[in-house]
Amino acid sequence: MIVLDEPYVSEPLVDWLEQSQHPVLDNDVAAALAAGGRRLNLVGEGEAARRIDAGERVYTNSENALAWIADHTANTSLARAIDLFKDKAAMRRALAGLDPDLFFKTCSIDELFKLDFSRLPAPFVLKPSVGFCSVGVYAVADREDWERALADIQKNAASWHDLYPESVIGTGSFILEGYIDGTEYALDAYFDEQGRARILNVLRHDFASAEDTSDRMYVTSAAIVRDNAPAFAAWLDRVNALVGARNFPVHVEVRVDEGHVCPIEFNPLRFAGLGGTDVSWYAYGYRTYEAFLEGVQPDFGAAFAGKEDKVYSMSLLNAPAGAKGNERFDYDALRSRFSHVLEMRPFDVGRVGNYGFLFLETDAETAGELDFLKNTDLKEFLR
16 A cells, blocks of 8 residues: 655656556545546545555655554554654654663753753754654754754744644654764665564765765665665664564664664655655666565665666755755756766755755766765755
8 A cells, every 4th residue: 555645756656656556545646646647546545544454565655644644544553653663752762772871852842942051961963853854953062053953943943844744844842862973874674574674775874074964965885785784684673673563664764883773763654755765776676665565575686786886876955055945956057967867856945845856876987976966065056
């Protein structure tokens, strides 16, 4: 069962839905696609709820869909897993035994502005308890960072709800947690019918600096997946021993320091957002959502054949500071900076909050293109 929702449905997903005829909830988003000529297997709300309550695997392209699932289904185990994975504070408490020394504090937005910074163990990260796409995430190393973060929250928190509903971005509660050292990774994975973790893709999340919290640069390669997937699967098995999810997809962000895995966040019932999970299709020729819904683990050996020297990236084109949103983004000019663009995916910045996703293939000779993309503020492409 698939539930589509705003703000963006990718073309590869819609193409596959037409080919496979997997059932799709007949909501406004799906109906608009059908009205535009896409041949989807639409099912009504009652039938969709019956399928989900009976235990049929369900996948969403967007966390906006979680509200419908909560309001229309009675699958208690599914609801519990959604609630736990979506709420960063609840998940941190559930997994506290895996990282007993990590500083962690929750507070309401009113309490946040009353905290005494001198009593907080900097460095730490401040973020909403419920969040998406690095919105409202701040790395705080000193008082100046703290005051800048509070000012930004005070200025922009209300506008975040113009882009995402409360179930996706919740600004009533915040968490502070110790800054986690190490290399950051993003995992597209699911728990099967026995609750065992199945890794579908591993991406390394690279940053321009210690202060960078953007989603600008995720890279995957045969080596990244092959070298890390077994350890991440074993760690997710430990996580699920505490959670108990079954037939459940997750997008997980973690940091790894000297072999120790520490979670940053879990995103339920989906893989990399805004269609970012399509990087596996462009890079390796398999669809993560197809693998989950049909229970078929990708053949990594076949997928990586002939691509050992390639790096594949997905890059969220976030708006620079000072952008008003009414500028024209010059996609052609950006494309011209790269040797092998797999897809340039424009977004309506007013609806999504970003200009788009860029998918690239690079190798040793073109690796400098990733350095440019990681560090540019994109202002040169605004018209």
